[in-house]
Amino acid sequence: MPINSRRLCLISRNGPNPVKRHGELRFSDTSCAWLATLTCAAALTVLPLSILYIRAFLETDAPGSILAAADFSLLGRTFALAGIVALFGTALGLLVGQCLGGREWRGRNTFRLLLLLPLVVPPYVHAVGWTNLLRMEGPVSRASQVIGLSSSLLSEGIYSFGGAAFVLTLAYFPIAALLAEKALALSPYSLVETASVFGANRWQAYLYARWPYLRSAALSSGVILFLLTAAELGVPTILKVSVFTFEVFTQLSAFNDFSSATMFATPLTVAGVALVFFERQLLPNEEVQSDLVEAGHQPSATTRYKLVSTMFLLACLAVAFGVPIGHMLSTAFERNALYEMGRVAVNPARATILYSVSAAVVTILLAGLFAATLRNGKPWRYRLSDSVLIVGFAVPGVILALGLLFGSHAFAPTASATVLVILALAARYATISYRTLVASYAQVPDEFLEAAKVEGATGIETLRFVVFPLLRVPLLVAFLIVFVLSVGEIGSTIMLYPPGGETLPIALYSIEANSPRSYVAAMALYEVLLCVTPFLGLLIAYGVFRSARTAWRRIA
């Protein structure tokens, strides 16, 4: 199966919370190993923040008063932006998901893969692309002048609250689309037919047979989009829109005050954790979606359905990826920028790959440990582990990085900056691997493992021949998602990267101020390339491998 929304479902949804299989909950005891794993996870996420908070309380007379001084109108503005992106991103995603998952039609798998393109491009690269495209002397402004519109309407409009919402919606809607597509694919079409038999019209049938499946996907996407937008700094900064994360940065930049910055990050962290908790309360018993859950059969699409879906999906892809990135490509050819920036980008690209691959491996190891120790474990352990890991995702990256820096001073003063960068990335994104792998491993049937035992397989053989084949896709997906997110990360890496070991996003940001536009576009393109190439390469390799295996089996 190609990499698709199924994996993303696992990120957003509940995991084995508890896992319900064959109508019963099965638990076992692995307290020590789980506790050790939880301690490792807490050392990555909770400990650094605790150190920062202890510093804040020790260094400040009244930490509460610091928080009271924060500009909470900005918090409202941030949540408004996050709400709008969550709303429109989810709505657009549901429409796209309907096109992909509502019917069986040839070509939808290709679109499903193409939808990953806007998703793997970091949001601030989208912002750079759009500002390039809509700038005063750009093609869109020239075209608008031809038809008699003010050229400044769009070139200035992109630098606004609405512009930020637009860019973020386009950057994030594929998450909602892939979740919705998966939810629809799982919903049995026989329910729609049954509803029709009982006299329901088209919309009633949809409401009662399809919507219950879509609802959880919509809620999960809304939560993810809200969290991602609320924690975003890159896009609002590039588009000159003030948000609450800016308050945190103001405390750092203008006042060089780590304690206040820590306190100011509290509302975002609390809101993030609360939102995840709220999502869990609303979706307490949703089944885990993974490869091991069979998809519902969907009817074949009509020609009209295929045509409308294809046109709509092409339009979405063009707006979300093709046009801004294509224009960026054309800009990057000016002033020999691709070559010039290519030379500059070599070392940052190498460092970015090192950090991102290492972080993905670390998160998978951690998630693997959790998967092994939580299998059939008590539900509260799953929730506690999840909460510990979600902290790293919810807190602004720069705060996490500061915590790790002070933590390393206290406990491991000789730890290299490279290790700290990798640990910071792992702490940020461990929750993704965790949700993917723990959920998938929990669904490996005990019968398979017991059968291996009866056959006399050793532990390694069981892993090699039973567990690994079943978890191959989740492992690959966890690796790729953490890799791509790590490639785009800037908040935590900017505080920690070793001299000479800057990442591509840092290189991009450091030339953004006064460099020619073509240089910025070229550097952004190299980042896009770094995100997209391994993704597509692995997908193609996986497809080739599957085809070869199928062919070999036929021959054999």
Place this chain on the structure above:
Amino acid sequence: MTTKLLIFRRWFCAQSVVAAAAFWVLAGCSQQPSTDRVVVYTSVDRIFSEPVLQEASRDLGIEVVGVYDTEETKSTGLVNRLLARRDNPDGDIFWSGDPARAALLKSQGITDSYDSPAAAPIPTHFKDTDDHWIGFSARTRVLLVNTDLVQEAEEPKSIFDLTKPEWEGRVAIANPLFGTTSFHIAALFDKLGDDRAEQWLTDLKTNDVSIVSSNGEVKRQVATGQVAVGLTDSDDAGEAIKDGASVRSILLDQGGADPLGNLVMPNTVSLIRNGPNPEGARKVVDYLLGSGVQRMLAESCAQAPLTPGVDVPENVVSLDAVVPMNVNYSAVADKLEEIMPYLKEWAESR
């Protein structure tokens, strides 16, 4: 719980611990500081500072590595890195675009004194009294004017003109909490006194000044005609002119009986205390203070050399032709720290 599952768990755990340990050791090995490498933290735009550091590498035979600032993250990655790493610094030199941050680092005990022989020709006014920082090339604060919107005869001549009714809603400045704008405002407080400076800021706010995110954004807004004039740095103005925008940069408060003068902001270089390579760092500091670097900066970003006798292109304004705002840079840095809460309040007020 099956035996096989237990074996798997043990195997997985053991492998993970071994892998993590190996990873830590391997990654830790790369941390050894090299005596052939000097790390320079610089808040000067990368497009201008990187060629200088590359040239230093070639000329000195030492690997000179830059840690650059990013305007979009407002120095978060630079000064805070130095502050957070004060016990275990990974940098040797701090090259700042203005004296405020150098003074801040001095007050925090991050920098060391170094009386560089290369600093001898530089006027004392541009050097710290304790040799914690030394100025070299300088930028000026300028008023960038959109020539399509403002005729030469109408141009403001003083910062006080910006509060007059004819400029209502037509002026932009960068957020005064950050960068050189904060330093400019602190210099005004130091020079004018708190009351007059606060009154000027209040009048500016009353006149509906546009507060934008950065000097680069001021440049963009003036160049695109969103505002008529904006206070920015001479290198930003130079970039706009180089890009062919309809703009002109002018110096303010140059005439009259007792002119206030225009703020001149030198680059500064400081040695970081307990840096990994102090010997190499001294060589690089001497190199940066030399006339070769000042010539490079004059050519790339129109910065005026502070060492007398350095040849510069015609477009670079000589400091001899500027009536400077006479300020004590260390005092301005102290003032900046003092007025920060007021500036935050001012920037956020309606």
